[in-house]
Amino acid sequence: MGGESTTRTAPRSGGKSTGPVGSKAGQRLSGLAVALGIVLFLGGFGWGAVVYRPYTVPTTSMTPTIDAGDRVLAERVDGSEIRRGDVVVFNDKTWVTNASVVKRVVAVGGDTVSCCTDGKLTVNGKQIDEGYLKGGAVEDKKIPAVKVPQGRLFLLGDERSGSLDSSAHLSDAAQGTVARSAVTARVDAVAWPMKGMLERPTGFETLGALSTPGPLRLIVTLIVVGGVLVLGGGAYGPIAKRLGNRRARTRTEPVGAR
Secondary structure, X not given: OOOOEEEEEOOOOOOOOOOOOOOHHHHHHHHHHHHHHHHHHHHHHHHHHHHEEEEEOOOOOOOOOOOOXXXXXXXXXXXXXXXXOOEEEEOOOXXXXXXXXXXXXXXXXXXXXXXXXXXXXXXXXXXXXXXXXXXXXXXXXXXXXXXXXXXEEEEEOOOOOOOOOHHHHOOOOXXXXXXXXXXXXXXXXXXXXXXXXXXXXXXXXXXXXXXXOOOHHHHHHHHHHHHHHHHHHHHHHHHHHHHHHHHHHHOEEEEEEO
16 A cells, blocks of 8 residues: 555543643743732732721711712821821811811911902912812801911811811810811822822912822732732633643644555
């Protein structure tokens, strides 16, 4: 008989391989990615738990910045770190008993604050452009000139017409001011619904430096990158196995001439 050349398809294995799938380098890299991802993911959550506290704002006194029922993330800070324009969480028994209050700092110790001149808040004789207010303008709220004592803060709600803030406590012994030591945290973002980071209160920049945002963006980045690495590294094995099976089905091998 003449010589003939035949081919046969590589047999589909009836048994299943239990060894690792993919190249050794790929296996090492996928394992490293998963390990690094777990470190970043858990590290980000751990860092966030140490630095930030969640609060639910029950009233509309901070609208439109924060609505009633919004869940905010507030960085744990010392009262000495607070600057004009910050939205802070504080506790003052002369305001509310056994509850935290969320308001915006509009004046600090040594400032003179009043309202309103041409519909705008005035601090140290300067009209403040408060872009975070609804419509960008202050309601016609009457606040006589108040000299804020050193070590204290003057706070207002962003919803000026209905907020029970410093303007509602002007008859108190401290003329509505709150001690810096009463501040427990500074709000960085609205986490739910996801409105993101609070806008910077640039209208106060003419009076001094603003606060530096906390590490929330970096923390979120670590968590996201960690999650991607874990998912990507974990997916290497199944992907490599599927590609290997596909090659096995299409590969042919020569039987030889006869």
